[in-house]
Amino acid sequence: MTAPVLQVENLGVSFGVEPNALHAVREVSFSLSAGETLCLVGESGSGKSVTALALLNLLPPRSARISASRLALEGRSLLGLGERELSHIRGKAISMIFQDPMSSLNPALTVGYQLAEAVRLHGPVSAAAARRDALAILDKVRIPDAARRLDEYPHQLSGGMRQRVMIAMALACRPRVLIADEPTTALDVTVQAQILELIGDLKADFGTAVLFITHDLGVVAEIADRVAVMYAGRIVEEGEVSQIFDDPAHGYTHGLLSTLAVANRHAQRLPEIPGSTPRILGADMGCSFAPRCAFAEPQCRTMELHMAEIAPGHVTRCRRAAIVRGAKSEAGHLAHG
């Protein structure tokens, strides 16, 4: 493995004032290498989007408190950088694409203007050269009839095409890191397949590291090199994509994989995870998932937990990892058959 492009250690984000503060992200650590796709998986409220926004310091400064013991891009710490310095990094070294392209594009400006703006913000380029670059990037993201699209407005494009424009804009400065927050969730499956393939190809061409946030395990199975599973603000398990799917070592990961309906099409009933995701108030001991976990014992709720490495590159925050690993996951089982 090459040196990590992005390193995050002990990231925490809380909103509000103690003792009623909401701890949205807790003790999150991961690193990302060039050309690697790390999928951050979790359900709504698990803290995955807040993690991404915190990396770029895009959370409202009045209400969000961000802490970390290390946050570095190519070895250079991002902690303590001013807004000016950060804005040079955003969009140039680290780009982000969002779930809803319509709300991230300016409806009053043409696609070409917005793309050229992205190019010119990060380097001294003439207007004509920026337009040429914009056209080349639109071609790169396979927008048909790109020259005509440059002079169109966002509302004239389909959802899939808008997301391509967002990707084009994000890649305009050849970023080292692309953060994609549910970029295909609002799209139909045939368009999703096109966009996922596009992101994969661009990653291969530019060596961009991708942090891909999703709740969809099917998307994870398609694109991830590594997977970090989040629950109630924490990463509860992380590993290579094959380790996560074949050898889940956390009760939550196991539960998520077994609810994959595709893998259960012949079952009488879908396996359920009872209950619902908790709100994350003050610091707690024990495992947040324990009340819903099929493998939990009483100590899970009270004993302090740490990440433990169970195989090279595979870590879990689960006391019962050995038991969980013993129980076969349905998805892995079917893929073998």
Added chain:
Amino acid sequence: MAETIPILEGRDLVQHYKVAGNRTVQAVDGVSLTLHEGETLALVGESGCGKSTLSRLMMCLESPTSGQVLLEGKELTALRPAALREHRQRLQMVFQDPYASLDPRMSAVEIVREPLDNYGIGARQDRNEMALSLIRRVALSPDYANRYPHELSGGQRQRLGIARALALRPRVLIADEPVSALDVSIQAQVINLLADIQAEQRLAILFVSHDIGIVAHLSERVAVMYLGRIVESGPTAAVLDNPRHPYAQALLDAVPVHHPRLRRRRTLVAGDLPSPVNPPSGCRFHPRCPLAVERCRSEVPALRSLSGGRQIACHLVSDSNN
């Protein structure tokens, strides 16, 4: 199955909307479907294919441009509103957004009780108890009875929507993307609940969804829609394992795999769904179809029956057993 009267039937339904500039959106264009007692028929397709419009037509929430809807052999589309109301209680709907479809000013028990009041079911003093038993039936704790929708989670709200739909003991439930707004760990709970209730009450369910995994699990038959028309239908396992229509093949091929070992390079269908305002001539899929020939451009393919209860609308597919 073929001989019994279907519980709900749509015959040659057409819904065209006039839009600005004297143009017409052909949202649904000649769709027929049948639903039998205790059966789940899944309607799949991408956004803009007309599946929600079709479910609203089947529900008689709007009148079709042409075509008929029959409930237990009785033509609903010919009825006046007052007469339709009598039949409506047998036909209920569960919506995609459980928040937008629940009145925020009513408590859980009031929401479930409302249809009982509207239709004068049972004695007035018994209706709260009836509503509470429905709330229990959908595995919501009666502690929630006096809470308001904003105090409930998404999954709990959807359970409440199901309880309300069941209040009038319908024969048919039309569920338009009932779990797509829910987290995966919650989806399984709601799907299992629907399956249990269906088995218990011999409900027929028209299940509108874009999630192939859930469709595969829940439905006996599936109909695939593209731009206002059904392009292929048949027993779920047969259609999903061996789709014959080029669009159905493209749609299923695009579904993400469920294990990283199954990754593959896909032959992706090009482009986006065309506009239903000015749909392509002939077969509506022809501009994106890798196999299209001249005939596909000019002639609308009829939905033909193949062996094994399958139907397909494609000039290029002949009946064979492969």
